[in-house]
Amino acid sequence: MLTSVKIIVHLAALLPLVWLYYGAINDTLGADPVEYVIHFTGTGALNILLLTLALSPAAKFFKKPVLIKLRRLVGLWAFTYAIFHLLNFIFFELQFDWRLLVSEIVKRPYITVGMMAFLILSLLAFTSINRIKRKMGKNWQQLHNWVYIAAIAVVIHFYWSIKSDIYQPALYALILLWLLSLRRSRIKVWLFK
Numbered sequence: 184m185l186t187s188v189k190i191i192v193h194l195a196a197l198l199p200l201v202w203l204y205y206g207a208i209n210d211t212l213g214a215d216p217v218e219y220v221i222h223f224t225g226t227g228a229l230n231i232l233l234l235t236l237a238l239s240p241a242a243k244f245f246k247k248p249v250l251i252k253l254r255r256l257v258g259l260w261a262f263t264y265a266i267f268h269l270l271n272f273i274f275f276e277l278q279f280d281w282r283l284l285v286s287e288i289v290k291r292p293y294i295t296v297g298m299m300a301f302l303i304l305s306l307l308a309f310t311s312i313n314r315i316k317r318k319m320g321k322n323w324q325q326l327h328n329w330v331y332i333a334a335i336a337v338v339i340h341f342y343w344s345i346k347s348d349i350y351q352p353a354l355y356a357l358i359l360l361w362l363l364s365l366r367r368s369r370i371k372v373w374l375f376k
C-alpha cells in the first residue's frame with residue numbers, strides 16, 4: 184500500500200517537471216518562457232512545502248498515520264523543485280554569471296531571503312539521510328523545526344518578488360499561518376523552552 188502511494192507521489196511530482204521542460208524545449212510556454220519556468224518551479228516548490236506541513240495534521244484528522252510516512256518523500260520533492268527554480272534562475276537569467284549571483288543575493292532582499300530558505304531546505308534534505316538522522320539524535324527534531332522558518336522566508340520571498348498584485352502571496356501567507364497555528368503548542372515549546 185505504502186509503496187503504491189509513494190509511486191503515485193513520485194509520478195505526481197515528476198510528470199509536471201517533464202511537461203514543463205518538454206514545453207520549454209518545444210517553445211509552447213507562451214511569450215516569456217523564462218518567467219514561466221521560474222514561476223512554475225517556484226510556486227511548485229512552495230505548494231509542495233506547504234503540503235509537507237499539512238501531512239501531520241491531515242494524518243491526525245483523517246486518522247491515516249500512513250500520511251506521516253510520506254513527509255520525508257514530499258519534503259524532498261519540495262527541495263527538488265527549489266533546486267530547479269534556482270538552476271532556472273542561474274541558467275536563464277544570469278547565464279551562469281556567479282559574480283552576478285552573489286551581487287543579486289547582496290542587493291536584492293527577495294533573493295537574499297530566497298537563498299536563506301534554500302540553504303535551510305538543503306540542510307534539512309541532507310540531514311534526512313537515515314544514518315545522519317540517527318547520529319543527530321535529539322538535535323534532529325530541533326533542526327527540522329527550521330522548516331517553519333524556511334516556509335515563512337519563502338512567503339516573504341514571494342511577496343517581495345511581486346511588483347503589483349499581492350493576492351497570491353497573501354493567500355499563501357494565510358494558508359501558512361493556518362498550518363502554523365495547528366502546531367502552535369509545539370512551536371511555543373521550541374521557541375521559548
Ligand code: HEM
Pocket residue numbers: 221222223224225226227228229232261265268269272294297298299300301304337340341344
Ligand atoms: C535559492 C534562491 C532563490 C532564488 C535566486 C530565487 C529567485 C526567484 C526569482 C528570480 C523569482 C521571480 C521574481 C520575478 O517574477 O521577478 C522568484 C519567484 C518565486 N520564488 Fe524564488 N528564488 C529562490 C528560492 C526560492 C525557494 C527556496 C522557493 C520555494 C521553496 C521559492 C519560491 C518562489 C515563488 C513561490 C516565487 C513567485 C513565483 C512567481 O510569481 O514568479 N524561491 N524566485
